[in-house]
Amino acid sequence: MPPLNLDMLDDDPKQAEKAAEKFGEKPYDGPMNAIYNVPVDVQVVLGRTSMLVAQLLKLGRGAVLELERKVDEPVEVLVNHRLVARGEVVIVEDHRLGVTLTEIVRTELEID
Incomplete structure (x- = not known):
C-alpha cells in the first residue's frame, strides 16, 4: 500500500470514504462509520x-x-x-x- 498523503486530508466529513476509494478499498459503512472519521x-x-x-x-x-x-x-x-x-x-x-x-x-x- 502506498504511503498515506496527509495533504489530501481535510475537514470534509466524507474524507475517509474518499481516501478508501483512492486506494481501491471499500469505504467503511454502518454504525461505526462515525468513529472512522475522527481525526x-x-x-x-x-x-x-x-x-x-x-x-x-x-x-x-x-x-x-x-x-x-x-x-x-x-x-x-x-x-x-x-x-x-x-x-x-x-x-x-x-x-x-x-x-x-x-x-x-x-x-x-x-x-x-
Missing part, C-alpha cells in the same frame, strides 16, 4: 533529551542535540500522545521520511 494526532518520536533553559538559549544554527536513543533503536509512534507502536525510519519517494512499523504495542484499554 487523531500521530507523532513519531526520534528521541528525547533534557537541558537547562540556559543551555537551550545558547543553541544556535548548526548546534547538535544529543538524544537519549541510539541509532539502531526503534522510534516510537504515538497516537494522541499514547504509545501504540515502534518502528524504523525509512526514506520514501521524494526523499521524505517515513516509518516502517516493526512492533504494535498492546496496552490495557483505559476509559478515563
Whole structure:
C-alpha cells in the first residue's frame, strides 16, 4: 500500500470514504462509520533529551542535540500522545521520511 498523503486530508466529513476509494478499498459503512472519521494526532518520536533553559538559549544554527536513543533503536509512534507502536525510519519517494512499523504495542484499554 502506498504511503498515506496527509495533504489530501481535510475537514470534509466524507474524507475517509474518499481516501478508501483512492486506494481501491471499500469505504467503511454502518454504525461505526462515525468513529472512522475522527481525526487523531500521530507523532513519531526520534528521541528525547533534557537541558537547562540556559543551555537551550545558547543553541544556535548548526548546534547538535544529543538524544537519549541510539541509532539502531526503534522510534516510537504515538497516537494522541499514547504509545501504540515502534518502528524504523525509512526514506520514501521524494526523499521524505517515513516509518516502517516493526512492533504494535498492546496496552490495557483505559476509559478515563
